[in-house]
Ligand code: IPE
Ligand code: IPE
């Protein structure tokens with residue numbers, strides 16, 4: 500299998516890790532077993548991204564809508580989240596991964612909020628992979644909180660409406676400072692965005708695979724990276740403009 504050129508690697512990959520429940524159902528296991536296997540898949544993919552030297556990885560772990568799942572499933576996901584914070588962070592720190600959580604934190608238990616804060620503080624100076632974990636996250640929630648923040652800046656007289664531009668709005672969002680994702684991956688066969696990074700995915704290459712998240716591994720990631728290298732990213736221009744830049 501051809502390794503993509505280093506320069507054609509995505510700088511930022513965003514993943515909707517979907518299909519844990521179906522993976523478990525096919526094995527006649529409880530959904531929780533699927534989520535546990537999903538955590539192992541996340542660990543493998545993070546390691547692969549570290550090895551590839553990818554700059555940023557954003558994983559959708561729990562959406563704002565997922566709070567509506569049956570309470571026992573939400574409870575088991577929260578338990579898994581707590582275990583992961585206790586058992587994974589040291590190894591990530593050793594690999595120089597910088598961890599950040601994006602999403603509405605207030606809905607999580609105090610212990611989880613403290614665990615997220617501790618992981619971020621521990622790894623804040625790391626210069627390796629930027630790992631963003633979207634938990635309690637929704638793209639509309641994020642845009643709404645940015646709108647509120649900017650509106651209060653205007654009200655306080657610190658910002659005039661006509662000064663508001665794309666960089667200022669992007670800066671009020673959770674992934675301020677990271678380039679927008681170059682590659683989006685959704686496992687599990689559905690072809691939808693499900694309220695993930697609505698602003699940041701504006702020009703992202705979208706890759707959908709039927710592979711269920713617990714089965715996603717380094718080979719599956721390599722396939723997505725190979726697919727990505729075949730894309731011509733035109734950003735509104737014509738293919739001729741891209742082939743001979745002097746043609747612009
Ligand atoms: C994704 O897997 C994990 C979370 C949303 C927390 P699902 O639990 O959605 O798995 P399916 O879609 O039911 O197979
Ligand atoms: C999206 O998965 C959110 C996460 C993977 C965390 P869902 O399985 O909840 O998405 P929908 O609701 O089926 O679109």
Ligand code: MG
Nearest residue numbers: 517518519687
């Ligand atoms: Mg799902």
